[in-house]
Amino acid sequence: MTTTWKLATRAEKMNPSVLREILKVTERPGIISLAGGLPSPKTFPIQEFADACAHVLHTDGQAALQYAASEGYGPLRQAVADMLPWNVDPAQVLITTGSQQGLDLVAKVLLDPGSRVLVETPTYLGALQAFAPMEPVPVSVASDDDGVIVDDLVAKAAGNASQEAARFVYLLPNFQNPTGRTMTEARRQAVSDAAAKAGLPIVEDNPYGELWFDEAPPLPLAARNPDGVIYLGSFSKVLAPGLRLGFLVAPKAIYPKLLQAKQAVDLHTPIFTQRMVSAVMKDNFLASHVPTIRALYKRQRDAMVAALRREMKGLDVQFNVPVGGMFLWARMPEGIDTVKLLPRAVERNVAFVPGAPFYAGPGDSRTMRLSFVTANVDEIDTAIAALAATVREVLAE
Ligand code: PMP
Numbered sequence: 001m002t003t004t005w006k007l008a009t010r011a012e013k014m015n016p017s018v019l020r021e022i023l024k025v026t027e028r029p030g031i032i033s034l035a036g037g038l039p040s041p042k043t044f045p046i047q048e049f050a051d052a053c054a055h056v057l058h059t060d061g062q063a064a065l066q067y068a069a070s071e072g073y074g075p076l077r078q079a080v081a082d083m084l085p086w087n088v089d090p091a092q093v094l095i096t097t098g099s100q101q102g103l104d105l106v107a108k109v110l111l112d113p114g115s116r117v118l119v120e121t122p123t124y125l126g127a128l129q130a131f132a133p134m135e136p137v138p139v140s141v142a143s144d145d146d147g148v149i150v151d152d153l154v155a156k157a158a159g160n161a162s163q164e165a166a167r168f169v170y171l172l173p174n175f176q177n178p179t180g181r182t183m184t185e186a187r188r189q190a191v192s193d194a195a196a197k198a199g200l201p202i203v204e205d206n207p208y209g210e211l212w213f214d215e216a217p218p219l220p221l222a223a224r225n226p227d228g229v230i231y232l233g234s235f236s237k238v239l240a241p242g243l244r245l246g247f248l249v250a251p252k253a254i255y256p257k258l259l260q261a262k263q264a265v266d267l268h269t270p271i272f273t274q275r276m277v278s279a280v281m282k283d284n285f286l287a288s289h290v291p292t293i294r295a296l297y298k299r300q301r302d303a304m305v306a307a308l309r310r311e312m313k314g315l316d317v318q319f320n321v322p323v324g325g326m327f328l329w330a331r332m333p334e335g336i337d338t339v340k341l342l343p344r345a346v347e348r349n350v351a352f353v354p355g356a357p358f359y360a361g362p363g364d365s366r367t368m369r370l371s372f373v374t375a376n377v378d379e380i381d382t383a384i385a386a387l388a389a390t391v392r393e394v395l396a397e
Pocket of ligand 1: 037097098099100101124126172205207234235236241244245246
């Protein structure tokens with residue numbers, strides 16, 4: 001008899017990333033990709049890692065290769081607590097295998113099938129994917145250039161006779177993926193106050209917060225109401241994503257459950273990597289390293305904005321000027337569907353990410369996400385010129 005693999009309902013809900021499918025066409029040599037969310041490899045501190053690796057192996061080799069605590073490496077938890085701009089007890093820090101794992105743990109601990117989870121319009125697709133196996137109902141909260149709109153948040157958070165209150169709202173206040181937008185000070189405080197009043201938990205995802213260009217963004221939501229927020233952070237964008245090293249800071253009321261979920265997933269985040277990063281970070285390495293990333297990305301953001309202004313002249317193209325992070329959000333003229341535009345752009349050797357998959361509800365098919373960090377300034381110029389030529393060509397058909 002042939003073996004029958006009866007899938008769990010949750011597995012039925014897992015889909016290959018829509019994006020990955022769409023972006024298959026971009027995996028061709030010669031393409032300038034503005035699509036991927038890949039930090040510039042030029043920023044990876046390879047020599048520092050080589051030194052730290054030797055140091056860890058020579059001084060703590062046995063411990064570095066042994067099983068370790070699920071909570072994470074003590075000195076790294078302390079370093080995370082010290083890094084954050086509010087009073088964090090290291091006992092509230094859980095080191096995760098990338099902040100992506102933080103999203104998985106949060107979903108496991110807080111979502112049942114049918115639970116409503118509130119998200120921005122649009123939101124980080126990877127979070128929707130991380131939540132999906134728990135079979136929640138993602139609900140889009142109306143959003144503008146400053147983030148979620150408070151009245152809509154409050155309205156959608158509430159429960160009534162036929163539905164339970166939303167389990168949490170997932171927010172990205174700094175240089176959001178995909179739009180690059182930043183929540184203003186006033187909006188943060190209003191969201192924080194409204195969530196506290198409604199008893200609505202916040203999951204705050206902040207992998208890009210350190211990548212500001214001219215001034216640091218306003219304080220995180222977690223700093224305003226630490227008991228009402230699970231905060232997710234990452235070393236991917238300030239050191240290297242291949243480390244798969246992130247962290248979460250959780251209120252004491254929920255930390256033990258997140259820890260139990262973490263234990264079940266992978267026992268602990270690789271201790272070798274944790275010790276290595278801890279060694280790299282000593283003597284305040286990030287204080288000198290991160291400004292070099294900011295400067296590079298700012299130059300490339302400027303190049304992209306200048307190229308868009310130059311090349312899209314006369315077209316009804318709107319785009320924002322992000323004040324940090326990795327992404328810019330653009331809206332193409334009426335008549336352009338960016339999913340259909342992509343293969344045409346690829347013919348001209350440029351790739352971007354269509355915006356529609358980032359919406360929990362119906363997507364805006366005219367939008368696209370452009371990364372300004374992976375390609376260099378010359379490539380950005382070439383790519384935006386090619387993109388504009390593609391748009392003009394399609395409009396003329
Ligand atoms: N959250 C957001 C908003 C992201 O953009 C990413 C990376 N693309 C992640 C979380 C996951 O990052 P990591 O697992 O590398 O920390």
